[in-house]
Amino acid sequence: MEKLTVVKIGGKVINEEASLDGFLKKFAKIEGKKILVHGGGNIASEWQRKLGIEPKMIEGRRITDQDAIDVVTMIFSGLNKKMVAKLQGLDIQALGMSGADLNLIKSHKRMNVVIDYGYVGDIEKVNDEILNSLINLNITPVVCALTHDNKGQLLNTNADTIAAALATGMSETHEVDLVYCFEQPGVLSDFESKTVIPLIVKKDYDGLKKNGTINDGMIPKIDNAFHAIDAGVGQVKICHFDAIDKVQAEDYPGTVICRK
Amino acid sequence: MEKLTVVKIGGKVINEEASLDGFLKKFAKIEGKKILVHGGGNIASEWQRKLGIEPKMIEGRRITDQDAIDVVTMIFSGLNKKMVAKLQGLDIQALGMSGADLNLIKSHKRMNVVIDYGYVGDIEKVNDEILNSLINLNITPVVCALTHDNKGQLLNTNADTIAAALATGMSETHEVDLVYCFEQPGVLSDFESKTVIPLIVKKDYDGLKKNGTINDGMIPKIDNAFHAIDAGVGQVKICHFDAIDKVQAEDYPGTVICRK
Numbered sequence: 001m002e003k004l005t006v007v008k009i010g011g012k013v014i015n016e017e018a019s020l021d022g023f024l025k026k027f028a029k030i031e032g033k034k035i036l037v038h039g040g041g042n043i044a045s046e047w048q049r050k051l052g053i054e055p056k057m058i059e060g061r062r063i064t065d066q067d068a069i070d071v072v073t074m075i076f077s078g079l080n081k082k083m084v085a086k087l088q089g090l091d092i093q094a095l096g097m098s099g100a101d102l103n104l105i106k107s108h109k110r111m112n113v114v115i116d117y118g119y120v121g122d123i124e125k126v127n128d129e130i131l132n133s134l135i136n137l138n139i140t141p142v143v144c145a146l147t148h149d150n151k152g153q154l155l156n157t158n159a160d161t162i163a164a165a166l167a168t169g170m171s172e173t174h175e176v177d178l179v180y181c182f183e184q185p186g187v188l189s190d191f192e193s194k195t196v197i198p199l200i201v202k203k204d205y206d207g208l209k210k211n212g213t214i215n216d217g218m219i220p221k222i223d224n225a226f227h228a229i230d231a232g233v234g235q236v237k238i239c240h241f242d243a244i245d246k247v248q249a250e251d252y253p254g255t256v257i258c259r260k
Numbered sequence: 261m262e263k264l265t266v267v268k269i270g271g272k273v274i275n276e277e278a279s280l281d282g283f284l285k286k287f288a289k290i291e292g293k294k295i296l297v298h299g300g301g302n303i304a305s306e307w308q309r310k311l312g313i314e315p316k317m318i319e320g321r322r323i324t325d326q327d328a329i330d331v332v333t334m335i336f337s338g339l340n341k342k343m344v345a346k347l348q349g350l351d352i353q354a355l356g357m358s359g360a361d362l363n364l365i366k367s368h369k370r371m372n373v374v375i376d377y378g379y380v381g382d383i384e385k386v387n388d389e390i391l392n393s394l395i396n397l398n399i400t401p402v403v404c405a406l407t408h409d410n411k412g413q414l415l416n417t418n419a420d421t422i423a424a425a426l427a428t429g430m431s432e433t434h435e436v437d438l439v440y441c442f443e444q445p446g447v448l449s450d451f452e453s454k455t456v457i458p459l460i461v462k463k464d465y466d467g468l469k470k471n472g473t474i475n476d477g478m479i480p481k482i483d484n485a486f487h488a489i490d491a492g493v494g495q496v497k498i499c500h501f502d503a504i505d506k507v508q509a510e511d512y513p514g515t516v517i518c519r520k
Binding site: 070081093098100101103148150 | 312333342354356413
């Protein structure tokens with residue numbers, strides 16, 4: 001099967017023009033078919049504040065009300081076009097998409113009887129056929145963290161989950177590498193010394209959670225990774241955005257997550 | 261040759277959710293292949309003001325500096341995704357694009373020795389091949405008023421001009437109708453009574469300008485129309501956005517512009 005690299009980029013790199021340019025240059029050089037998925041970093045909250053709207057949070061999670069989905073839509077889509085223009089400048093045939101474009105990702109508004117998260121989407125279906133057609137035309141889809149309910153509403157959707165869903169959908173027809181890039185060098189066993197855990201296999205994951213080595217924000221990311229692996233993705237890599245050019249190299253410095 | 265309808269929508273309809281919904285429902289029902297082109301109405305200036313940035317104008321024309329292109333990119337792209345989601349909800353296989361996506365429209369930064377308009381693009385080349393591939397897959401491209409210089413920079417570009425350029429590009433392979441929709445019922449001979457000029461042919465155009473019947477904002481629009489007609493577009497229609505469902509009907513109430 002042909003190789004496909006699905007890269008999710010998030011965190012500070014998105015806010016910093018020079019970091020983003022550096023990352024995109026390296027991303028452009030990844031050989032073979034590829035897909036880029038991105039969130040909006042903290043830009044959406046920043047812009048909400050600039051507009052005098054205080055972002056609503058409940059238990060550390062963003063509530064996406066009408067004002068918020070409007071701002072999130074603009075920020076994610078605008079960033080998407082900016083990245084597409086930069087990639088075109090690097091000779092990549094990029095196509096920016098939300099989940100609404102070509103009905104790429106259908107989701108439904110999250111149902112929760114306790115907390116109404118607002119316009120937040122849980123993914124139902126990836127349009128694998130369209131995605132396959134695009135990558136077979138050597139198009140590089142650049143997908144932002146918006147899906148739609150196919151009734152006209154855009155929904156804010158976790159970019160890690162989108163990347164995992166796209167990687168899973170493509171794993172029937174491709175040998176898929178899913179890469180999560182962020183501002184840390186990998187999954188850390190020690191935050192102070194930035195010591196990276198080079199390999200996490202499923203049988204060790206519970207232990208690492210129980211002894212507190214893996215905690216907080218990393219847990220949903222690694223859960224997403226194992227869901228993708230269970231559904232057919234070969235392996236998941238978690239690394240610094242600067243290491244994206246080493247993701248297929250022997251001296252890859254980040255974390256590899258695989259079944260065993 | 262197969263029929264293709266290129267519709268440009270601008271003005272207030274874009275700012276008003278109910279008007280936009282009504283327009284999109286009618287647009288969705290246009291038979292055959294179609295392309296939608298849109299600007300951002302006055303939303304970009306409004307948002308700039310909300311963000312405490314006063315829009316810069318020289319001789320009534322917007323200067324698109326770095327702050328402005330960032331806001332314009334977000335507004336146009338966000339609106340684009342919103343329209344795509346709504347069209348998907350109406351069973352249209354919409355794909356939102358800027359000129360950077362799939363290198364659809366290459367432009368260069370406007371050169372003017374007297375006034376620096378900033379990040380404003382003059383169109384060099386439409387990627388007709390890609391556009392043909394998309395519409396032949398029954399995809400409806402929804403194109404916002406952004407092009408790119410193919411060196412990584414997005415450029416704010418007049419939506420009327422984009423619509424004319426796309427229509428011209430497609431006229432080699434399609435029988436193209438170009439429709440400009442806005443909040444007036446057509447080109448008016450009398451603004452007070454809203455009397456529409458039903459037909460404008462080239463030989464009469466100069467006279468209508470000279471005697472002041474056609475003036476101000478309508479002149480670049482009609483110039484664009486005649487450029488498109490000279491380059492192969494069959495006819496150009498200018499009408500109210502509410503009349504988009506009558507654009508192919510006998511009781512079409514707007515203005516038709518054609519060679520003779």
